[in-house]
Amino acid sequence: MKRILISILLLTGVSNLEVVAQRYLPGQKGIQITGGMVDLRPDSYHMGIAYSVYNKSRNRWVIGAEFLNRNTTYSNEKIPVSQLTAEAGYYLNFLSDRKDIFFLSLGMSALGGYETVNWNNKKLSDGAIIEDKDHFVLGGALTIELEAFLSDRVALLMNIRERCLFGGDTNKFHNQIGFGIKYFFN
DSSP states (O other): HHHHHHHHHHHHHHHHTTOOOSSSOOOOEEEEEEEHHHHHTEEEEEEEEEEEEEEHHHHHHHEEEEEEEEEEETTTTTEEEEEEEEEEEEEEEEOOOTTTEEEEEEEEEEEEEEEEEEGGOOOOOOOOSSOOOEEEEEEEEEEEEEESSSSSEEEEEEEEEEEEEEEESSSSSEEEEEEEEEEEEO
């Protein structure tokens, strides 16, 4: 019995040395959840969910949704500027290590959604009126994303993104720093 156990351990140990990572395969699909800081302000945040499909070139198509909240201050009162957006984009893998653990990608996305200022509450506590209106917004985003695989099914994400949205009354550009997790289901 002892020989059988030792043989099994040796065989599985040797076979594990020969395993090659199955990552970024054509048709591979993943879902990711991300969140982080907006405009380097600790009181502003974003969170999102996205679905990825990888192609033959080790690149991927991404569709997703994101919520961004940026607080502005007026007379010691925080006024939230929130954006709900949908994303469709393409991410180009341009750098990876030899063991396929780390992947660095550059992504371009089209964004569209809705922007609201103070959740459409125009009157502030001191009687002032917000003149910015709620609008539909359109634009794009440029993203650099690092994926670090913990296993063939789970990867940690870190990304830096610059969003540019037109159509609203507030800032057009927002930068984001985010972290997340991605799960691959085939």
